[in-house]
Amino acid sequence: MGLQRRHSGEDRKTNSPGAARSALRFNQGDHPFWWLCPVAILLAVFYVYPVLEVLRTSFTDATLLDTSYRYTLGSYRSILADPALLQILEATFVFVAGSVIGQTALGLLIALALQAGLKRHLFGVRVVRVTVLATWVVPSVASAIAWQLLLSEADFGLFNAMLRFTSLPPVPWLSEPWMAVQSATVANIWYGTALSVILLYAGLQTISPTLYEAAAVDGATTSQTFWHITLPGLRPTLLINIIIVSVLSLNTFEIVMPLTGGGPGRSTEVLALAAYNMVFHDFNLAQGSVLAVLMLLINLAVATTVWLLFRGSR
The missing domain is CATH 1.20.5 (Single alpha-helices involved in coiled-coils or other helix-helix interfaces)
Structure with missing residues (x-):
């Protein structure tokens, strides 16, 4: 009992x-899958499905003017055989490479200056920080329009007006092909540097101050401290920054479109703008999807290459 x-x-x-x-x-x-299931569903609906749909459409001859289509490799053949593709890829490479180098270098410089200024309690450091962040708050289209006004070769163009004031000849910022690519790259650097500043400044805070104190005791110079402490400590953040800036620059067209419209000619028609024009100007949905697939492959290649390079440098 x-x-x-x-x-x-x-x-x-x-x-x-x-x-x-x-x-x-x-x-x-x-x-733990049950906890991740809602996120997995959202990713599948808003990311995986659109990618698969674009990939499927790229193997068709679909247009926005006709609802019927058939599966074919003709869209890939047309895009790859187009002589303008090489010019588009060249403009894209210059735009993306210049943006990555410029934003990373300028962002690191500003982040180091902010850190040094805060340590020394210098006046105006907070103003500089707010000013840098303000460039990121401004919509990209508005930023491009502002740069179009600054670089305009008309009488109201600020940069050429300053050159004329100093008796220097005006510069064809937006009408000469090579100069137009450089101008669009500078505008994108100005707009995107704030993101690099945020990431790299946060990365600087993760480096232990005791490392700098030990270096000072050992008599290390500023350059030695930078190369042997700061840069190694920033390697993970630099990796993230380069990948993000590369992807954002490769996928952007809202800077180039208001600034140059892809001109003169097609000299500034980067890959994202070419895909936009193919779909919404030429109404060729299939060939626009081919360009989108090409952008995806380049994004994956760039991210993988940067990750492997930084992984091998450890």
Whole structure:
């Protein structure tokens, strides 16, 4: 009888609400997929499905003017055989490479200056920080329009007006092909540097101050401290920054479109703008999808290459 009562007590303990909650927590801990399932569904709906749909459309001859289509490799053949593709890729490479180098170098310089200024309690450091962040708050289209006004070769163009004031000849900022690419790159650097400043400044805060104190005791110079402490400590942040800036620059067209419209000619028609023009100007949905697939492959190649290079330099 006592044994039976003990069993009944154990059964009541096992069937109690607290035990059920403990078992539920245990089961959920064993299967974390249930916690990730909502995020996985969102990613599948808003990222995976559109990518698969673009990939499927690239193997068709679909247009925005006709609902019927057939599966074919003709869109890939047309794009790859187009002589303008080489010019588009060249403009894209100059734009992306210049943006990555410029934003990373300028962002690191500003981040180091902000850190040094805050350590020395210099006046105006907070103003500089707010000013840098303000460039990122401004919409990219508005930023491009402002740069178009600054670089305009008309009488109201600020830069050429300053050159004329100093008796120097005006510069064809937007009408000469090579200069137009450089101008668009500078505008993108100005707009995107704030992101690099945020990332690299945060990375600087992760470096232990004791490393700098030990370097000062050992008599290390500023350049030695930078090369042997700061840069190695910033390697993970630099990796993230370069990948993000590369992807954002490769996918942007809202800077180039208001600034140059892809001209003169097609000298500043970067890959993202070419895909936009192909779909919404030429109404060729299939060939625009081919350019989008090409952008995806380049994004993956750039991210993988940067990751492998930084991984091998450890």
